[in-house]
Amino acid sequence: MQIRSDIGRRLRADDARVVSDVLRRGIDRGEHTGSLHERNLCAEFGASRNTIRDALAILAAEGLIDRAPRVGTHVVRRKAEHGLDALRGLKETLRDHGEVRNEVRVATLLRPPAAVARRLRLDAGADAVYIERIRLLDDEPVSLDLTYLVPDLGIPLLTHDIENTDVFTLLEEISGQRLHSARQSVEAANADPHSAANLDVPPGSALLLLERLTSLGPEARPVDLEYIRLRSDRISLHATALRDTTAPRETL
Amino acid sequence: MQIRSDIGRRLRADDARVVSDVLRRGIDRGEHTGSLHERNLCAEFGASRNTIRDALAILAAEGLIDRAPRVGTHVVRRKAEHGLDALRGLKETLRDHGEVRNEVRVATLLRPPAAVARRLRLDAGADAVYIERIRLLDDEPVSLDLTYLVPDLGIPLLTHDIENTDVFTLLEEISGQRLHSARQSVEAANADPHSAANLDVPPGSALLLLERLTSLGPEARPVDLEYIRLRSDRISLHATALRDTTAPRETL
Numbered sequence: 001m002q003i004r005s006d007i008g009r010r011l012r013a014d015d016a017r018v019v020s021d022v023l024r025r026g027i028d029r030g031e032h033t034g035s036l037h038e039r040n041l042c043a044e045f046g047a048s049r050n051t052i053r054d055a056l057a058i059l060a061a062e063g064l065i066d067r068a069p070r071v072g073t074h075v076v077r078r079k080a081e082h083g084l085d086a087l088r089g090l091k092e093t094l095r096d097h098g099e100v101r102n103e104v105r106v107a108t109l110l111r112p113p114a115a116v117a118r119r120l121r122l123d124a125g126a127d128a129v130y131i132e133r134i135r136l137l138d139d140e141p142v143s144l145d146l147t148y149l150v151p152d153l154g155i156p157l158l159t160h161d162i163e164n165t166d167v168f169t170l171l172e173e174i175s176g177q178r179l180h181s182a183r184q185s186v187e188a189a190n191a192d193p194h195s196a197a198n199l200d201v202p203p204g205s206a207l208l209l210l211e212r213l214t215s216l217g218p219e220a221r222p223v224d225l226e227y228i229r230l231r232s233d234r235i236s237l238h239a240t241a242l243r244d245t246t247a248p249r250e251t252l
Numbered sequence: 253m254q255i256r257s258d259i260g261r262r263l264r265a266d267d268a269r270v271v272s273d274v275l276r277r278g279i280d281r282g283e284h285t286g287s288l289h290e291r292n293l294c295a296e297f298g299a300s301r302n303t304i305r306d307a308l309a310i311l312a313a314e315g316l317i318d319r320a321p322r323v324g325t326h327v328v329r330r331k332a333e334h335g336l337d338a339l340r341g342l343k344e345t346l347r348d349h350g351e352v353r354n355e356v357r358v359a360t361l362l363r364p365p366a367a368v369a370r371r372l373r374l375d376a377g378a379d380a381v382y383i384e385r386i387r388l389l390d391d392e393p394v395s396l397d398l399t400y401l402v403p404d405l406g407i408p409l410l411t412h413d414i415e416n417t418d419v420f421t422l423l424e425e426i427s428g429q430r431l432h433s434a435r436q437s438v439e440a441a442n443a444d445p446h447s448a449a450n451l452d453v454p455p456g457s458a459l460l461l462l463e464r465l466t467s468l469g470p471e472a473r474p475v476d477l478e479y480i481r482l483r484s485d486r487i488s489l490h491a492t493a494l495r496d497t498t499a500p501r502e503t504l
Contacts (some may be wrong), residue, residue, distance in 0.1 A: 001500075002326075002376060009450045010358065011446065013444070013445075013446035014357075014384070014446065016386075017444065017446065017447060018398055018479075019365070020444075021398060021461070021463075021479035022365045022368060022479070023365055023367075024439070024461075025367075025437065025463050025479070026367045028437065028439075031367060033439050038411075044365055044366050044367075045365045046365075047405070048365055051314040055307060057353045058444050061442070061444075062441055062442070078303050081437075082439075083493075084336060084491040084493055085491070086493060086495075087492060087493040087494060105266075106262070111272045111298055113271070113296055113297045113298075115274055115275075115277070115278045115283060115296075116274060117368045132270075133261070146270055151389060155417070175375040177458050178495055178496070179495040180494075180495060181493060182492070182493045183490070183492055184490065184491045184492070184493060185277065185280065185333075185488050185489065186336075186460070186488065186489040186490070186491070187280075187440055187460070187484050187488045187489075188440035188458040188459060188460045188484035189276075189314055189458050189484065190313070190314070190442070190456070190457065190458045191311050192269065192272075192313075193263070193265075193388065194263065194265035194266065194269065195269060204391060204442070204456055205442065206441050206442045206458035206459065207458065208275070208438070208439070209276075211273075211376070212493075218258070227270075227277070229274035232439050232440035232441065236437050236438065236439045237437065237438040237439075238435070238436065238437050238438070239336040239337070239436045239438070239491045240433060240435055240436070241335075241336055241337060241338060241339040241436060241464075242337070242338065242339060242432075242433045243338075243339040243430055243431040243432060243433060243435060244430070
C-alpha cells in the first residue's frame with residue numbers, strides 16, 4: 001500500500017529539511033559525533049548527495065556542525081540537555097558537561113516593573129533584588145539571565161558567592177526550605193544585536209527564551225522570577241508529557 | 253541597602269531588553285491587549301521614553317505588536333499556549349483560540365531514516381507512514397509538522413479525515429487504547445527560506461522546534477515520532493517543574 005499526495009511536487013528543500021530535523025536530533029542525542037560522511041548519510045536517509053548537502057548547510061548555519069574543504073564535516077559539540085520537569089539550576093544540570101561560571105553584570109535592589117511585583121506578590125512600592133548574569137560553560141556564554149528576587153531572600157543572597165553558585169542553591173540555603181516548583185514558558189526569538197554580542201552569536205540568531213517563576217516551601221510562595229535567553233546551539237530543553245496528567249497545578 | 257555592580261556602564265540596550273522581556277510575557281499572559289501607550293509604559297517600567305521605544309522595536313520585529321505613525325502601537329494578538337505537561341493534540345489545545353485545519357502536503361508509506369526506525373522500534377527494512385502537514389489556526393499557518401507513524405496504526409490512519417482531526421485522536425480511535433506519554437525536546441532555529449515560505453514568516457525568523465516521541469497503551473509502546481516547527485509569534489510552550497520530581501520517567 002502506497003498512498004502519496006503531492007509527492008510529485010516535492011522540492012529538494014522539503015527533503016533537506018526532513019534530513020536536517022532527524023540529523024539535528026541525532027547529533028543532540030549523541031548518535032552522531034566526530035566526522036559526518038556524505039555517502040553514509042545518503043544511505044541512511046535514502047537521499048541524494050545534493051539533498052544531504054542542503055541539510056548539512058542548514059545545520060552548519062545553526063552552528064551545530066563545521067564544514068570545510070579537505071577537512072570535511074564535523075559535529076562541533078553535543079548540546080547540553082536541560083530538563084523542564086525537574087527544577088534544577090544550571091550548575092546542577094550541567095555538572096557533567098563542564099564548569100559553570102556566572103559573570104555578574106548587575107546585582108542591585110530596585111523598584112521592579114509592576115508586572116514583576118504582582119507575580120512575586122510584593123507590597124505596593126516594595127523593592128526587589130535584580131541580578132543580571134551571563135552564564136558561561138567552560139568560559140563560553142550559554143545564557144543571559146535576568147533574575148528578580150523577593151527582598152527578604154534576595155538581599156542576604158547578594159552577600160554570597162553568586163559568581164559560582166546557583167541562585168536555587170542559595171535560596172534553599174538562606175531560607176532553610178526546599179524549593180517547591182516552577183512554572184515555565186518557552187518561546188523563541190531572534191537575538192537583538194546587544195544580546196547577540198553578550199552571548200557571542202551572530203545578531204538575529206534564534207535563541208530560546210525561558211521565563212520561570214519559582215516558588216519555595218510547602219506553601220509554594222513565589223520568590224524568584226527569571227527571564228533567560230539560552231543559546232540554542234548549546235542547550236536543548238526536555239519535558240515529559242502525560243496523556244492523563246496528575247501533576248499538581250500551581251496557581252502562581 | 254543598595255548594591256550595584258557595573259550599573260554605571262549600563263547601556264540603554266540592556267534596559268530595553270529587560271523591558272521587552274517583561275512586556276512580551278505580559279502580552280502573552282493577556283495583561284496587555286489593544287493599544288500600548290508609551291507614557292504608561294514609562295511609568296510602569298520606570299524607564300525613559302527612548303528605552304521604551306527600543307523595547308517596542310524589539311517586540312515589533314518579533315511580530316507581536318504593530319507600530320504606525322498616528323495609529324500608535326497595538327498588540328497584534330495573544331499567543332496561544334501549548335502545554336508540555338499534558339499530551340494534547342493541537343486541535344484539542346487550541347479549541348478556545350479558533351479553528352484548526354491541516355493542509356496535508358504528504359501522506360505516504362516510505363522507508364524511514366535509520367534513526368527514526370530505531371526510535372519507533374521498527375523491524376529492519378520496515379516502512380513507516382510519513383505525514384507532512386501545515387497546521388493552520390483560522391487559516392493562518394501555526395506549524396509545520398513531520399510525523400512518522402508505526403505502520404500497523406499509520407496505514408489505517410491514512411484512510412481517516414486527517415485534514416480535520418488530530419493524529420492523537422485517530423491513534424486512540426484506531427488502537428482502542430489511550431496514549432501513554434511523550435518525551436519532548438525543544439530547540440530554537442532560524443527558519444530556512446523554504447520553511448519560512450511555508451509558515452508565512454520572514455526567512456531567518458526564530459522558530460521553536462519540538463521533537464515529540466509519543467507512546468501508546470499501558471506498555472508505553474512508541475508509535476509516533478514528530479518533528480514540529482512552531483511559529484513563535486503564535487505559540488508559546490508551558491511546563492511545570494518540581495524540585496523533587498516523582499513523575500514517571502519513560503525509557504523511550
